[in-house]
Amino acid sequence: MVDRHIQRARDALGFTDTELARSLGVTTGCLRSWSRRGAPRYAQLALAALIFGLDPDRVLVDRHFARASTVRQVRAG
Numbered sequence: 001m002v003d004r005h006i007q008r009a010r011d012a013l014g015f016t017d018t019e020l021a022r023s024l025g026v027t028t029g030c031l032r033s034w035s036r037r038g039a040p041r042y043a044q045l046a047l048a049a050l051i052f053g054l055d056p057d058r059v060l061v062d063r064h065f066a067r068a069s070t071v072r073q074v075r076a077g
Helices: 004-013 019-022 028-037 041-051 056-061 063-076
Strands: none
Touching: 004 019, 004 041, 019 028, 019 041, 028 056, 041 056
């Protein structure tokens, strides 16, 4: 099984595996493992944050930031 979310995110961002892994704060080996077995939920959220130009750390850690960003995007979109 290959996790297409990772491939799609990498393609959308124009990143190599190394660049994507570095952006997520993981090794390329970890990223490859996720590609085979499926990425954990937090990694999927981090990928979505990167695609939307957000800092994954702020989105995953700062609940107020995440809610405010979502409201702004929904209103803008």
